[in-house]
Amino acid sequence: MLPTGKRPNPDDSDTIDRIIRHRRTSKLMKSQNHLEAASGSWTQEHAAQLRTMIEGAAWAPFHRRADEKTHRSGKLNSVVPWRFYILEQSACHSLLNHLKILSEDDPDPKWARAWQSKIKNMLAACGALVQVTWLPDPPDEGDTPQFTRNNIEHVAASAAAVQNLLLASAARGWYSYWSSGGILGDEVIFDYLNISRHQALLGSVFLAPVLEDEVTVVDGGLRDQRGAVEAWARWQ
Numbered sequence: 747m748l749p750t751g752k753r754p755n756p757d758d759s760d761t762i763d764r765i766i767r768h769r770r771t772s773k774l775m776k777s778q779n780h781l782e783a784a785s786g787s788w789t790q791e792h793a794a795q796l797r798t799m800i801e802g803a804a805w806a807p808f809h810r811r812a813d814e815k816t817h818r819s820g821k822l823n824s825v826v827p828w829r830f831y832i833l834e835q836s837a838c839h840s841l842l843n844h845l846k847i848l849s850e851d852d853p854d855p856k857w858a859r860a861w862q863s864k865i866k867n868m869l870a871a872c873g874a875l876v877q878v879t880w881l882p883d884p885p886d887e888g889d890t891p892q893f894t895r896n897n898i899e900h901v902a903a904s905a906a907a908v909q910n911l912l913l914a915s916a917a918r919g920w921y922s923y924w925s926s927g928g929i930l931g932d933e934v935i936f937d938y939l940n941i942s943r944h945q946a947l948l949g950s951v952f953l954a955p956v957l958e959d960e961v962t963v964v965d966g967g968l969r970d971q972r973g974a975v976e977a978w979a980r981w982q
């Protein structure tokens with residue numbers, strides 16, 4: 747048998763196994779009556795930790811380069827097939843305010859519906875929101891972009907980067923929630939955040955280092971439905 751690679755630290759396997767099992771979805775929601783209350787729980791130390799976590803996310807495996815012409819001509823020009831847009835607490839509150847304005851001023855009923863959803867409670871409760879996009883290849887003639895092999899691998903690699911972020915946050919005792927994003931995937935919100943419409947939202951990751959007052963926590967709906975390993979893995 748070939749020797750295994752050198753371990754960074756002899757205790758690391760125990761630690762990573764524990765962190766993987768410890769990670770869980772925690773949807774933090776601030777109560778309706780306290781949406782406006784400016785909260786100041788986010789510190790420079792949190793910002794520094796988040797930066798380390800974001801940098802670590804990039805160590806996910808990836809197999810294909812993002813298309814050069816479509817995705818690599820701007821300032822975010824990495825070959826990795828994902829992009830992360832980080833909104834720390836005050837930016838989350840600005841986005842919350844923007845959604846409120848849209849719900850009052852924009853005649854499209856989707857904004858009023860969005861304001862009725864839980865998104866405002868989550869934006870008010872979080873420490874940071876990370877909008878994660880994946881970078882679809884430009885479609886060939888007659889191609890359905892979502893289902894090319896390349897694009898599947900772009901999504902897979904981007905999901906691995908998200909999981910790195912979730913695990914790094916779990917290791918620090920932060921709350922996390924990977925949401926599909928709902929209205930946060932709308933092109934109007936992409937424009938507001940200056941995200942190219944050629945990118946596709948993979949998830950809106952809500953993170954919080956502390957539980958603020960008037961915030962409740964809801965688990966992920968499928969948390970207990972995984973079943974035993976025998977229900978999804980077979981040793982051949």
Ligand SMILES: Cc1cc2nc3c(=O)[nH]c(=O)nc-3n(C[C@H](O)[C@H](O)[C@H](O)COP(=O)(O)O)c2cc1C
Pocket residue numbers: 769770771772924925926927928948949965966967968969970
């Ligand atoms: C791609 C993806 C999108 C998700 N989107 C949502 C969502 O929109 N709403 C939600 O309640 N949970 C969402 N979740 C979280 C799942 O509900 C959660 O992972 C699941 O219930 C298992 O719970 P656990 O993460 O605590 O193990 C999403 C998870 C993934 C991987």
